Amino acid sequence: MIIDRTRVLHTPRLVLRPFEPGDLDALHAIRSREDVNRYLYDRPMSREDAAAKLSERIERYSTLAQPGDTLLLAVALRAPGGEVGELIGDVNLHWQHGEHRQAEVGYVLHPDHAGRGFATEATRPLIELAFGELGVHRVYGRLDGRNAASARVLEKLGMRREAHLRENEYVKGEWTDEVVYAVLAREWETAVLT
Numbered sequence: 799m800i801i802d803r804t805r806v807l808h809t810p811r812l813v814l815r816p817f818e819p820g821d822l823d824a825l826h827a828i829r830s831r832e833d834v835n836r837y838l839y840d841r842p843m844s845r846e847d848a849a850a851k852l853s854e855r856i857e858r859y860s861t862l863a864q865p866g867d868t869l870l871l872a873v874a875l876r877a878p879g880g881e882v883g884e885l886i887g888d889v890n891l892h893w894q895h896g897e898h899r900q901a902e903v904g905y906v907l908h909p910d911h912a913g914r915g916f917a918t919e920a921t922r923p924l925i926e927l928a929f930g931e932l933g934v935h936r937v938y939g940r941l942d943g944r945n946a947a948s949a950r951v952l953e954k955l956g957m958r959r960e961a962h963l964r965e966n967e968y969v970k971g972e973w974t975d976e977v978v979y980a981v982l983a984r985e986w987e988t989a990v991l992t
């Protein structure tokens with residue numbers, strides 16, 4: 799087991815921890831919003847939908863043991879004293895099956911906390927984990943071509959814009975473009991060392 803429910807990741811301002819039953823209000827507050835879902839495959843969630851998602855996160859997505867697993871952690875503010883504070887979003891890492899050794903990252907932050915570097919800060923430890931303990935060769939992120947804030951997050955993480963696919967998906971009643979960003983293990987190493 800690489801990550802289990804006892805393992806918590808820290809950044810200077812954030813704590814990445816497993817979801818808990820008490821997170822329903824905070825999760826619903828984020829996922830019920832139209833603006834948050836604008837460039838996601840999801841639609842705004844009812845409280846019942848959010849409760850189902852929360853159970854799934856607790857039961858299936860709190861551990862990372864083998865390729866094929868997805869880790870989906872709550873992003874909480876970290877008080878100056880170190881104690882865990884308000885839940886402001888989530889971040890995920892999907893460890894792909896197979897010999898290609900790839901992983902995908904994703905993130906969602908409450909708009910009240912946007913623009914302060916939190917998505918970038920919360921995603922960095924998952925990329926570290928992927929290239930470190932998981933031994934992945936390439937980490938990538940995919941987004942709606944209109945999602946400029948998300949593209950900026952991946953650029954700030956040192957990823958390269960590798961593809962812009964024109965209307966390759968039909969999402970929520972419209973054709974959408976998909977953009978792909980990625981970084982290789984050796985590029986990440988070089989960026990960290992320089």
Ligand SMILES: CC(C)(COP(=O)(O)OP(=O)(O)OC[C@H]1O[C@@H](n2cnc3c(N)ncnc32)[C@H](O)[C@@H]1OP(=O)(O)O)[C@@H](O)C(=O)NCCC(=O)NCCS
Nearest residue numbers: 834905906907912913914915916917918941946947948950
């Ligand atoms: C995308 C998202 C995660 C960004 O979170 P965040 O915490 O604000 O991200 P950061 O503060 O780390 O970085 C955002 C960057 O985008 C920039 N940005 C924000 N809105 C922008 C826009 N409309 N156009 C261009 N850049 C924009 C910010 O200025 C910042 O860049 P900077 O640090 O160079 O100033 C957040 O907006 C979100 O959760 N959106 C809804 C869900 C979503 O779309 N998730 C991503 C799916 S691929």
